Amino acid sequence: MTTYMSAAETARLVRKELKAKFPGTKFSVRSRTYSGGASIDVHYNGAGGGPIWDDVEAVTNFFAGGGFDGMIDMAYSKYHYMLPDGTFIKGYSSGTVGSMGVHEGWRNEMPEGAVEVRFGADFVFVTDEGPPRHRENCEWSHLAWCPGVPCNRIPRREEDTTHRMAVPFHSEG
Numbered sequence: 421m422t423t424y425m426s427a428a429e430t431a432r433l434v435r436k437e438l439k440a441k442f443p444g445t446k447f448s449v450r451s452r453t454y455s456g457g458a459s460i461d462v463h464y465n466g467a468g469g470g471p472i473w474d475d476v477e478a479v480t481n482f483f484a485g486g487g488f489d490g491m492i493d494m495a496y497s498k499y500h501y502m503l504p505d506g507t508f509i510k511g512y513s514s515g516t517v518g519s520m521g522v523h524e525g526w527r528n529e530m531p532e533g534a535v536e537v538r539f540g541a542d543f544v545f546v547t548d549e550g551p552p553r554h555r556e557n558c559e560w561s562h563l564a565w566c567p568g569v570p571c572n573r574i575p576r577r578e579e580d581t582t583h584r585m586a587v588p589f590h591s592e593g
Contacts, residue, residue, distance in 0.1 A: 422499065427451035427458035427540040433508075434460055434483050434544060441479050445470045451541060457486075459543040467550030477546045482510070486542030489521040495542065496523065501534040511536060 425433075431451040438447045448463040462480055466472060486497045499511040515525030530536065 422536045422538050423502070424538050425540045427453050427460060430483055430485070430539040430541050431460050433539075434462065434480055437479055437483070438462070438476070442471045442476070458541045459545060460541045462544060462546045463549055464547075465550045466548045470548075470550065473546060473548045476548070480544040480546055482508075483539050484542060484544050485539035487513070487523060488543075489516040489523050492516060492519060492521040494519055494521055496521075497538065497542075500537045500539065501528070501530050502537045503531060504533040508537065509534075 428451045431449050435447065435449040438445075438449070445464055445466070448461075450461050450463075452459050452461065460480070460483070462476065464470065464476065466476075482500075484498060486495055488495050494516050496514060496516050498513040500508045501511045502508050509531075510526065510528055511530065512527040513523075513525050515521070515523040517524050
């Protein structure tokens with residue numbers, strides 16, 4: 421039997437996990453319910469040494485109870501297992517590949533004593549209200565220098581110090 425958690429209960433779990441992973445950062449975690457489902461909004465300001473958006477999203481995505489495949493306009497569910505000690509692990513999802521989509525499904529065996537759980541918010545949206553930032557040691561193979569777009573990336577190569585702006589590479593064609 422599946423235990424269904426509300427969006428508010430899921431938001432409390434997100435808040436607790438963010439506090440454990442990023443103890444010096446203040447997060448605003450709010451749940452919303454609406455006719456089409458529910459979601460969680462996470463806001464924070466990563467300026468001044470806080471976590472970058474990718475790291476926060478890596479934590480919060482675990483708590484999404486579903487996903488959406490825009491290639492075929494199809495939503496799908498994700499299930500988790502709550503272990504006897506109160507922690508969670510990924511359970512299973514059918515994904516969308518069987519429907520000609522691009523999201524692969526996955527399945528982990530349910531450990532003994534675990535309970536199947538469906539988190540109450542299909543989506544968790546993260547907003548870093550600080551300035552745009554990038555990882556200090558990012559690779560530049562997929563980026564090109566373009567004027568006019570500010571970027572506060574910390575340069576890691578000497579030749580990077582002569583430029584102060586970067587945006588993702590745009591192919592022409």
